[in-house]
Amino acid sequence: MNVLIVDDEKHVREGIRLLADWEAFGICEIREASNGEEAVQIIDEYKPEIIFSDMKMPKMDGTKLLEWIKEHMPTSKTIVVTGYDDYQYMRKAIHYGSSDYLLKPVDPEILNTTLDRVVQEWKKEESERKSKVDSYQLINKMKPVYRDRRLTYFINNKHIEAELLEELGFHLAASYAIAVIPISEKVMEEFSYDRDLAYFSVLNIINELLMEKKCGIGFRYLANKGEIVVIFWDRFEDIQEYLNEIYVEIKKSFAVSCPIGLGPVEAVDNLLHSYHEGKKILLESNVLEEKELRVYTKNDNPNVEFKSLMVYSSAIKLAVQAGELGAFDELIQQIKADYIQEGYLSVRQMERFEQEYLLISNRWYKDYNIPVKSANLLEKRAMLYFNKDGKFMLENYEHRIQREISVFLKKVKKKQQKKNTNIIYEIEKYLQNNFNREIKLQEISEQFYISREYVSRKFKQEFNVNISDYIVQVRINKAKSLLKNSQLKIYEIANMVGYQDDKYFRKVFKKVAGITPNEYRDQ
Known part of the structure; x- marks a missing residue:
């Protein structure tokens, strides 16, 4: 003090x-x-x-x-x-x-x-x-949470007493309209992923305007992650104008686009329908469209057939087997053309593509026994490719797909090289275990499911000697070991290391060791 x-x-x-x-x-x-x-x-x-x-x-x-x-x-x-x-x-x-x-x-x-x-x-x-300040802070902190919970409950066709709603600044009416505003990862980035601050800041803009108009209220919709919902109870003819103002103010304040989908005006017992319609309009909005105000009140997009990446499974398999990125070029362009008709690509189609793309990718990683990192959230992966105006940057996204395929193919190639090297060492072990009999290239080829030419070429690359000479080295080294046992006859040793003719054995031994078997034993 x-x-x-x-x-x-x-x-x-x-x-x-x-x-x-x-x-x-x-x-x-x-x-x-x-x-x-x-x-x-x-x-x-x-x-x-x-x-x-x-x-x-x-x-x-x-x-x-x-x-x-x-x-x-x-x-x-x-x-x-x-x-x-x-x-x-x-x-x-x-x-x-x-x-x-x-x-x-x-x-x-x-x-x-x-x-x-x-x-x-x-x-x-x-x-x-201090106690009063703490209580005041707690009340202020809990009030939005209480509001969010009560109004989420209200939308889901639940009865709430009029007094409770009025406490929250909500007005009872005969009918309502609901607008849905997704709070994307792009928005979270602006607030360093402080979710509470992000929701507070966006809702502050929304409710400041709505309080002035006295026609609605915004809150965090707890029944679905990452959404703000606005309920309108009056001035329905002006809703589009108010939502435009909200969109512009959010974008101006945080330099990020927050698309808004508006459901139809419904009676109180059908609020959930208005919510689902608003969300549906958003999911069917065109992510490729150049649009200053991304406020959607109806679905103006063409009735395009929903695409599935699974129909390209066979083509993808052929491209993977080719092992070169160039094999995917034509395929990627074909998929792109099929997905984008009349310059239209919906949010829903984009999400479906990402789900199937990850499913196919993980399957191929598993087939080649390559460890795969856990994927980011689908929304995170897609949101990286939206610009500040909310338009999807298709070319950048396409480049990401190409990079990921390239990384996969490199890992496959590295895995194959390692596998082939391992096979050569398995062949070496096989030769050491069977050195005392005649082994032909065809036998090795059938045993290890690889061509004779490949066996011959890769073995020499790895050990700097061809297979027949390698077998001779193994036989002579084994013979040297046996010659230390004076009880064994030379012809017996020759038979033991794979030579039926002891004269031929002596000739080979001298060529490799520089001295005869008897001289080696004497030493």
């Missing part, structure tokens, strides 16, 4: 400093002022909790200072210290809310008793103030 002592007499200020037991009352800083004007500056800067003030001072006297404190620093506690036992001074001190009135010279016991009481009063009042 801080204290300010205001008196034009220095010895009085010093006396109060010395006589009070500041530490006992948790007071750590004491400042002084010689008049009211100086005191005002200190109070403005340091905001002391306790202020001792003389009544008669130059420039600004105690009465004017107390009046200023009451207006500008009402939470501070004031104690008047004066040399005049005058009823008029006391009356003014009481009028401006002083806690006590002390006479000079100040009695130490009275000073500390008064200070103790005033400190306790300040702490009690501060606690009450």
Whole structure:
């Protein structure tokens, strides 16, 4: 806590400093002022909790200072210290809310008793103030949540008492119209993914305009993630104009497009139908359209047949087997042409494409046993390719698809190379286990389901020796090991390592080892 002592007499200020037991009352800083004007500056800067003030001072006297404190620093506690036992001074001190009135010279016991009481009063009042602020903040925080819950409940054909709705600023009427505003990932980006702040900010714009028009209310629709709903109960002929204003203001404030879909005017028991119609109009809106105001009140788009990526499964399989990105070029252009007829692509079709595209991609990753990262939300993947005006950037999206296919094909190629290398080492192991008999390329080809030419070429690349020479090396190394056993005859060793003719064995051994089998054994 801080204290300010205001008196034009220095010895009085010093006396109060010395006589009070500041530490006992948790007071750590004491400042002084010689008049009211100086005191005002200190109070403005340091905001002391306790202020001792003389009544008669130059420039600004105690009465004017107390009046200023009451207006500008009402939470501070004031104690008047004066040399005049005058009823008029006391009356003014009481009028401006002083806690006590002390006479000079100040009695130490009275000073500390008064200070103790005033400190306790300040702490009690501060606690009450804090409690009120916390309660006010909690009420303000809970009010939107309560409103969102009640009005979500109301839309879903639930009965709510009229008094409860009126508390929320809602007006009962014979019929209503509902507008749907999706809060996309693009909007969340603008608020660093602080969802509460995003909803609060957008709703603030909506409800500020609607309160002025007295015809509707906006709220967070809790029955479906990522949506704001507006209910109109009046001035239906002007709704389009109001929604245009809302769209423009949101875009101007946050530099992002928030499309709006409006359902038809319905009776209270059919509100959910108006909501679904508004949402349907949004889902069927054309994402390729150049449009200044993305406020949709009806479906003006052509009745285009819904496309499925699954019909291209065979073509996709052939392109994957080709293993080159170029094999996908024509296919991508064909799919693009089929999906976009008359320059129209709906939000719903875009979502369906993403779902099927991810399903097919994951299946191919699984077929090649390649780990796949968990995909981002479908909305996130698509929303990256909408510009600030809400138009879908088709070319950029197409490039993303090409990049993802390219990454997949590279992983497949790397996997195949690794697999082929592993097969060569499996062939090597097979040769080592069967070195003592004749092994032909055809046998290896049939055993490992790869061509003879491929086996021959890849084996030499990996071991820098052809298969027949490799078998000879294995046989001679085994023979060297057996020659250390002096009990075995040379012809027996020759038979054991795959040679029926011991003379031929001796010839091969000398060619490889540089000495005869007998010389090797002697060494």
